[in-house]
Amino acid sequence: MYRYDEFDHAFVAARVEQFKDQVQRRLSGELTEDQFKPLRLMNGVYLQLHAYMLRVAVPYGTLSAKQMRKLGSIARVYDRGYGHFTTRQNIQYNWPALGDIPKILDELAEVEMHAMQTSGNCIRNVTADHFxxxxxDEVADPRPFAEILRQWSSLHPEFSFLPRKFKIAVTGAEHDRAAIQTHDIGLHLKKNAAGELGFGVYIGGGQGRTPMVAKNIRDFLPAEDLLSYTTAIVRVYNLHGRRDNKYKARIKILVHETGTEELTRQIEAEWRxxxxxDLKLPQGDINAIDTYFRPPVLPERxxxxxxxxxxxxADAGFAAWVDQNVTPHRHPDYGVVTISLKPIGGIPGDASAEQMxxxxxxxxKFSQDEIRVSHEQNLVLPHVALADLRTVYxxxxxxxxxxxxxxxxxDIIACPGLDYCALANARSIPVAQRISERFGAPARQSEIGDLKIKISGCINACGHHHVGHIGILGVEKKGEELYQITLGGSADEITTVGEITGRGFSSEEVVDAIEKIVDTYLGLRTGRQENFLAAYRRVGAAPFKEALYGPVSRAA
Amino acid sequence: MSETTEQNEKQLWGREGFRNDPYIEAESLDAAGDAPAVILPLAAWLGLDDDIRRTSNRRIGVMVAPGEDIEPLLDKLDTIPLIALQFPAFNDGRSYSKAELLKGRHGFSGELRAVGDVLIDQVVFMLRAGFDTLQVSNPIALERLNASDLHDTPGYYQPGRGSAQTAGGYSWRRTPAG
Amino acid sequence: MTIKVLTANRLTDGEAVWLGADGEWRETIEGALLARDAEAVAALESAGKAALGANLVVDVNLIDVEERGGELYPLRLRERIRLSGPTIDFEPRKKPENSAVSAA
Structure with missing residues (x-):
């Protein structure tokens, strides 16, 4: 994995010193909150309902053991003994004191981590396939390019005050585990017929109150053009993206209002x-960054x-875990282990210091010193020998x-919701917990099969509800929490935005409603091989609406 | 002079420090009296007769708002002594891209000036995007610029003005020049 | 009119606090200064502005409360959660006796 050189260390240290000074000036009263807010946001510090929150970047989801240990230690020393892994490969601490945050950033810098650009209208933490x-099934490792983008986007003088936040995701496999089509820029790393590396480029994906699936604007962009092409996209967006309404400020709206063809023309003209x-990437530099990501030498096992x-x-529990949580590794003697942060009835994405x-x-000991954080709020051990699986388990x-x-x-994705978040309208976590308990019996889960439930506590959609096979959106109506359900969303290589079923459900009703949907699916699927999403795509919303609202459905 | 008026006064700053500003802002040449250097709004500047612009013995700069297009200026750049790009709020970043285009792409050799909400934390971004001068009135920015404390980093991850490629470093990296 | 109290987050640690009848910011709503008329609301607002200016607190807001069973009850769920903390059992549990797998 990537290691900081002197340049990186000096850069991060300088930023921590700056923030230390800013926090000092805030606490002494020299800076007002209005002056301080943009500065703290640039360092990932939010104010939530109960306390400050610090969002730390895990670039492209890759961590070493030492880094993970540090995240655990920070949770114990400066927080309440836990952290929350988010849908953008970040970790959030929910309770740090303002005066401690510079010390936390110092400690993070020791292990080559930071909280820069985890907030604000800039290019955010670049995410990648967690496998x-x-x-x-991978064609090439996307992380060297994610690292190049991370560096290039750090304190970018031209792109630090964009119309709105800007998210880039990269995948290197046909099966998209990085949800690239829900990002402002999605990059699909692939090889052309000559065996050269390049990218399929997607722009204008996003969730929030106006969900859009990204448009493919280039089938194959040579790898050497990554930074020049990205610059062209972001420059056109910076100049022409809307700034009059924050809900219409993402690039997806610019794509929609300008038209994909015309916007692509502008981007291509800028790119020419x-x-x-100077932005052209020399092969030598690509190779040098690539060296950091060389696959570990895995002994035959x-x-x-x-x-x-x-x-x-010998052990059905172990067998179930292997079947569900271990996916094929490119080396046949190894597996990729998903560590679920979704215990039955637990809080999705939370991990205690001890667990970290x-x-x-x-x-x-067992995964070549590597850990991944997934956008599905789980952890991953990427290189575990099959022979070690029992010990690891x-x-x-x-x-x-x-x-x-x-x-x-x-395995539910849920944002922090109204239990923590200052923007939320309704709680997410308790709904996730009750669904988890309702369906937690192993036999029942296994019978239902692949099914992604995603829950957001407000329209900002941090819980990705638009692209859940079943999505749940919490809203506030007359002082009560109300949950709208969407069906048929998906964030893989065939990305779709879910459709709203109809009127929402109260907190008491919502789990029963989910159960009706699941039972309806079980009743109409052609067999176990037809998962929920496939069945939904075959039959459409009607049977589900009827199950929820009765035969005289609102859809009629 | 009271401290308050001193803090609110606009001062002109460039890499070499504070300097006198010969320009005044005016809605039209007529309104500028006999000032030797004047900055006109884009529409007024474009409305001037080409001959007047070329033969005038005064310097006539142009002010561009974030929503205005620099395209009409591009074939006249060699006749423009100053372009002022506005930052109505520090977080409206459009003028950074225009600075980059004017200086980097189109070789504008006159004075490129940032005006508006210029804060200390953006000074380095502005210099690197191509601004030569900044019009500053924010008290903290003035204080820190006076102390030559620019909030800079020892290196940059992108090409930009006032920086040089590091020997043997990655192609995108730079360190402050000289 | 509904009763109003003044709430904010403390500058140093972000903790939710309420303005007490004694003029101090406290970590509970109990003993909060109640405003029952426009004049009292204006007094709360100016106290909030002063505390913001003095850099004691941030994010100052007036909220609606009712007296229920001798206790102050914020009308919005958001404010009730600010008052009593997350509604979930968020502090990490010690290592469980049973694994998550067999617990189901």
Whole structure:
């Protein structure tokens, strides 16, 4: 993985010193809140309902054991013993004191981490496939390019005050695990017929109150043009994106109002003027960054095939976990392990300091010192030998980290909602917990199969409800929480925005409503091989609406 | 002079420090009296007869608001002594891209000036985007500029003015020049 | 009119606080200064402005409350959650006896 050089260390240290000075001036009263707010936001510091919140970037979701241990230690020393992994490969601390935050940033800098650009109208933390560098279906590792983008976008003089936030995601496999079509720029790393690397480029995806699926504006952009083309896109957006209404300020609205063809023409014209500039990436630089992401040398461990088979037969719980949470690695003797942060009835994405330390220890011994954070709010051990799976499972079991539900109905994405968030209108976490408990029996989950439920506590859609197979949006109506349900959303290579079923449900009703939807699916699927999304795409919304609202449905 | 008026006074600053500003802002040449250097709004500037602009013995600069297009200026750049790009609020970043285009792409060699909500935390961004001078009235910005405390970083991750490529470093990285 | 009280977050640690009848910012709504008429509301507003200016608190807001069973009850759920904290059991549990898998 990437290691800071002297240049990076000096840069981050200078930023921490600046923020230290700013916090000092705020606490002494020299800076007013109005003056301080933009400065703290540039360093990932929000004010939430109960306290400040610090959002720390995990660039493209990659962590070492040492870094994870530091995240755990920060949770224990400066917070209340836990942290929350978010849908954008960040970690949030919910209770830091303002005066402690510079110290936290100092400690993060020690392990080559920071909180820059985790907020504000700038290019945010660049995200990537959480299985990058390990997945069997990967064409090339997207992380070297995510790292180049991370560097290039850091304190960019031209792009630090965009009309609105700007999110970039990169994937390197046909099966999109990075939800690139819901991003401002989505990059699909691939090879052309000549075997050269390049990107399919998508722009204008986004969620929030106007969900849009990104448009493909280029099938193959040579890798060397990554920065010039990205600059062209962001420059056209910076100059022409709307600034009169924050809800219409994302690039998706510019794409929509200008038209994909015309906007693409403007971007291409800008790019032609930039193509041969200093932004052209020399192959030597790509190679140098790529070196940091060389796959680890994995020793042959063929004995794992036999021992795994035996261990699975001996323990149904272990077998279920392997089947659900372990995905194929490019090396046949290894697997990619998803550590679920969704215990039944738990808080999606939360991890205690002890759990973070345990994961760090396991990663050091059994996963080549590597950990990933997924946008699905889980952790990943990317390189575990099949022969070690039983040991890893036993260790995870000791602290509630072995829930066998990756991709199942209880693997719910949920934003912090009204329990923490100053923007929320309704709670998300308690709804996730009750759904999780309702469907938590292993046999029932397994029978239902792949089903992504995503919950947001307001229209900003941090919980990605628009692209949940079942999406739940919490709103406030007459002082009460009300939950709208959408169906048929998806954020993979065939991205779709879910459709609203009809009137919303109260907090008491919403879990029953979800159960009706699930039962309807079970009743109409052609077989277990037809998952919820496939069935929905085949039959449409009508049977589900009828189950929810009766035969005289509002859809009529 | 009271401290308050001193703080609210607009001062002109460039890389070498504070300097006198010969320009006045005016809605039209007529309104500018006999000032030797004047900044006109874009529409007024474009409305001037080309001959007047070329033969006038006064310097006539142009002010561009964020929503205005710089396109009509591009074929006249060699006759413009000063372009002022506005920042009505520090977080309206359109003028950064225009600065980059004017200086980087179109080789504007006159004075490029940032006016409006110029704060200390944006000074380095403005210089790197191509601004030569900044019109400053924010008290903290004035104080820090006086102390030559620019809130700079020791290196940059993008090409930009006033910086040089680091020897043997990645192509996108720069360090402050000289 | 509904009763109003003044709430904010403390500058140093962001904790939710309410302006007490004694003029101090306290971590509970109990003993809060109540405004029952326009004049009292104006007094709360100016106290809030002063505290903001003195950099004691940030995000100052007037909220509606009722007296219920001798206690002050904020009318909005948001404010009730600010008062009593997250409605979920958020503090990490110690290592569970049973694994999540077998617990189901």
């Amino acid at each position: 990058a560098g390990a997945a069997a 003027a930039l193509k041969e500039s 063929p004995e794992g095939w036999g021992t795994l088979a035996v261990a699975k037969r 330390e345990l994961v760090a220890d396991i990663a050091e 036993d260790l995870l079991l000791t602290d509630g980290l072995a829930t066998a539900n990756a991709g199942l109905i209880t």
